[in-house]
Amino acid sequence: MLRNVVTVVLEDVHPFELGVATEVFGLDRRDDGLPLYEFAVASDRPGLLRTHAGYRIEVEHGAERLAGADLVIAAATHVRDEYPQVLIEALRAAADRGARVLSICSGAFLLGAAGLLDGRRSTTHWKHTERLAARFPLTTVEPDVLYVDEDPVITSAGTAAGIDACLHLVRKLQGAEVARGIARRMVVAPHRDGGQAQFVARPLPECDADSLGGLLEWLRHHLDQELTVDQLAARAHMSPRTFARRFQQETGTTPHRWLTNQRLLLAQRLLEGTNEPVETVASSSGFGNAATLRHHFTRWLGTTPQAYRRTFG
Incomplete structure (x- = not known):
């Protein structure tokens, strides 16, 4: 099932990566016969958050919003030494009850902090792959891929690779027709170099x-x-x-x-x-x-x- 989608953001969230999740799952495209997702943005502390670009966004929901999600997306932000415990616990609970969890770019570090990368392959932006591997030695970091699908955990590389990972998940759960429809509206390729492959080589x-x-x-x-x-x-x-x-x-x-x-x-x-x-x-x-x-x-x-x-x- 893929109906309820929540994107987790932190202070200094990267606007583009947040926009990727919003563009794929946050728009009403029923006029094209595409599914409508129940989309929300959540943080450890709702209210005004500063973005990486300097402007602020208002986040309505707290970590409790993850409880009903079919998919939780960890948007990119600057890499931290510590991550909010309330989000770590909410992510673990979501994964334990069967929700899928997807990271875009440096969002992989939040998943790592929650222990969701342990024993799995993963990836992140090429600038951070060595750091991810050193910090979370129980994950096998794939530095040369667009994304890695270790169901129920999907990690993607930097920036636009988040589009590939999101469309891959749509394709996997809802079929090629839906993924192609969303991609057509976004004016992007529905999949690059792979489709249902467990990982996709960098184009x-x-x-x-x-x-x-x-x-x-x-x-x-x-x-x-x-x-x-x-x-x-x-x-x-x-x-x-x-x-x-x-x-x-x-x-x-x-x-x-x-x-x-x-x-x-x-x-x-x-x-x-x-x-x-x-x-x-x-x-x-x-x-x-x-x-x-x-x-x-x-x-x-x-x-x-x-x-x-x-x-x-």
Whole structure:
């Protein structure tokens, strides 16, 4: 169930991250056939709170508001040495009764203080990952992901990654149609690099350089072809060694990893939007056969093509 959503804020809350939770769960979109959430903002001390940007917001509810929540979101704020005990106890109680708990950016430290990260994988903004790991040694911090789903605890990386985590949870609990509808109203991608995967790799940076920009665009339209580094290097008029180095510099990853990532994204779209057999999807997305597609789906996304289609098709 996902109906009652509460966002927890503290003094110096980051407005954007609070806005992410509000934008996904706090707006009435019933005119588009989307669900209406009972949304509230709560703090350890209701009243006027200063934001990280300097202006103030008025918070109506205290920690007792968490008691009825299906989802509690910990918004980002500056990292503290100590967190309010009343919020720690309310978060623990919410998790104990089956509510889901989601952090955006540095909100992970509040979840850590409540002991909700112990024995789980987690993430936060890349600037804070080492600090999170040092402070809460019982969690395994994933520094290179957009979010980590360790149901019922979801942690997300910095800023816009909170959108990915929130839409992932909507998609998981209410289906792809609802997630796509909310994303369409927000003018964002409904999911980046994964969908129902337990964690989602950080999206690869776009290539702005003239040297490979055209090649990458060509590749996106020829993912079904069998391609080697030597062939791509020849197309780019470079030696294979120079091409591999330039590709790494401009995309942040290797040609093989980039191709696999793009092919998985294509396979996901085909599984979601068509009734083509898995064998055909595998061929169209460049994996050759269903067994190879299944191998990469399991390795990268933590599920099988058939299970993915049943959930999101």
